[in-house]
Amino acid sequence: MIFTWNKLLKQGILGLNARNHRYIMQYNSRHSYPLVDDKLKTKTLAIAAGITVPTLYAAMTTPHDLSRLEKALAPYQEFVVKPAHGSGGEGVLVIDGRRRDLFVKPDGRALTLEEVRYHASNILSGIYSLGGIPDQAMFEYRVRVSPVLETVSYRGVPDIRVLVFRGVPVMAMIRLPTRSSDGKANLHQGAVGVGIDITTGVTTKGVCQNRVVSEHPDFGVPLSGLHIPDWLTLLELATRCYELTGLGYMGVDIVLDKQKGPMILEINARPGLAIQIANQSGLQHRLDRVESIKDLPDDPKERVALALTLFGEQPVPA
């Protein structure tokens, strides 16, 4: 026990107490939280700053809004319905296409307009929001999985988590939906987390339910050596969220679209520590190196370059 403790400390594994006390409390100011807890607000801010996000088709707040649902959705063949305050992929409904009056889900099941409306009204009543407060329903662009990642995703869209500290990308992982996670990119529900070399964008090892895996549990394809396209654009996108939210310690979730490339899905002000397991490496030393630099560049591009030099060639100090 003590032995493991010291080993972990040496490797710079960050614990929850340290994360909360040294990073979240020091670098994240409370008034920034609403910006990221409400996805609608995040989206509005991001659009204003010119950051790519899935296009918002409609947002509905009151049951009355839902009466114009049919009209609002008329131009779109496919879309996603999600709660503005949801977490962990709860309450997300994906519509893949239409068949006459019906809305078709990725698994082939068709819903009537009334069923879509019922789902939206559930979202409004706060079923999926934290603490059950009344919520808003967002209708937005349906992200199409990039062909590179298609072979490792079961039904859903994988997302890439980049941990950004003081505007510098520090560590990244990709979360792949599996059959047991029901197409959701949520590690708790059985999705696979795969570490990504932050300097190259190449995947390393995978972790599923706290166990190291080298192949996708559903498809059997290797998880390592996968090249994430547009890696530098993606890092820059994540980095720019620092200016957007002012959060010093955050997790940025990014999806890769077939046509539009990387786009910001959501931002987390209390990112979990599983990213260390996926990367088989601790955060502490990397955070210390960023913390030791007094003046960080204002330009996001320079900060990405800084990250590449900081965490490049030389291995993480032991």
Place this chain on the structure above:
Amino acid sequence: MSVRRVLFSPLMILVLVLSAVALGIMYMKVTVLHMPLMPEEFGEVWTVEARIDFAGRNGPARVNLLLPQDHAVFKRLDENFISRGFGLTIGSSGDYRQASWTRRRSQGDQVLFYRAQIFPEPERSMEVTDADREVPFPPIPDYQEPLASAINDVLATARSESADIFSFASRLMAILADEDDENVKVIRQSRPASQWPHLVTEILAGARIPSRVVSGISLRDDYIEQPLITWIEVNNGQRWRGFNPQTGDMRYPERFYPWVKGSDSILDTEGVRNLHISFSTSRNTIDQVTLSEQLDGRLATGFMNFTLYNLPIATQDVYKVLLMVPLGALVIAVMRVFIGVPTFGTFSPVLIALAFRETQLGWGITLFMIIMFMGFLVRIALANLHLLLVPRLSAMLIIVIGLMVLLSLLSARLGLTQGLSIALFPMVILTMTIERMSIVWEERGGKETIKETLGTLVVAVAGYYVMTHAALTHLMFNFPELLLIVLACCLLMGSYTGYRVSEVLRFRDLVGNRAQ
């Protein structure tokens, strides 16, 4: 971080100041006021209760009860009356204190209570009572024949077989106990059996020996419906001694508490029927500090005015519980920050632990699990109805209370009295715990739910042991300044950035992988 930086951080200074203040006050209390650091031996206090049952005659009623006299051996700490619609006056009747209940119209069955807390001073013995009082010699009563000669015969026999007043009295009563004796037969027929002790005092008066009838009860724990014992005390010119009027044994009944001395009857009524008086006794222990406080009134020192003993007893009891809650919170903080035990909600384990205090641990856990399980099933069923949050929570609260009523009825039916204590569980906490449990169930699955349920229980049990610890309870109540130390501990814990035990387990594979 350097030692110097840690020691001189504002947090550390605050922690040190708080601890210093608390320890300083404590030191004062221990050295100057001699307040004990550990709970000392407990004093023995008895509750004696007289219960008077009677039926009214549909007219004015009066019940007079002689109250226990002040006594050298037994100190009366407190007394109270339950009068139920009767007017109560405390007056005196001769040497005695007397409670008088009156009512203009009384009908049907009535019951009145008198209750007193008494404290026997252990070092005093029964025999030294009233030693200072001069006792006059009683006049010789006038008897008619054949009673007069029978009594004279008995007195003469007793005198010839005894050496002093006490042995004479003892011998006399022993002779009077022999019912085959011709003289005794005559004497016994002259009065009803219930008057026997009074007759014995009269016979003793025939030899000019002062004696009196003493009525009292026997102090035995949880002894209810006991009768009044009548005993005889004889004076030899210097002191009184107790005798059994039936056998002549020179002793008092075991743990005898004399109610009144020398009076014919302790009860005197008007306008009532079916009169019945019974006594019950029970033993309580209270710690020495409380005892001395109650015996002597306030402690003299001004400093002492700030202790919790100045509060009314009922309020003191509340604070005895309340002051333990911070320790429960401390346990929770330790469990969460150092160990990482997952629980439903932050403080619900403390409140559950408080409920365990009342229900006893085994029953508490059983009842908690039953309610949680049943509530959980209902909650899962409710989930299908897609109810809005607040109405759903209200519905769950109603169902939880319903389940509690049901369990109480069921356990009453089965004769399990412990099951009744379920009413002491905080139902709002139960409802919220069930709610969180079902959310975890839906979002994280069964494994996580079981983990958090067990976590909640483990923390609650740990909290229970800490919050019911006798020495800790004593310390917190006598030295409430310890709150500052608990506060300091919480502040210190708030800046702990080390691992939780659960994290060492979670990340342990990382160690192995690096080593390859």
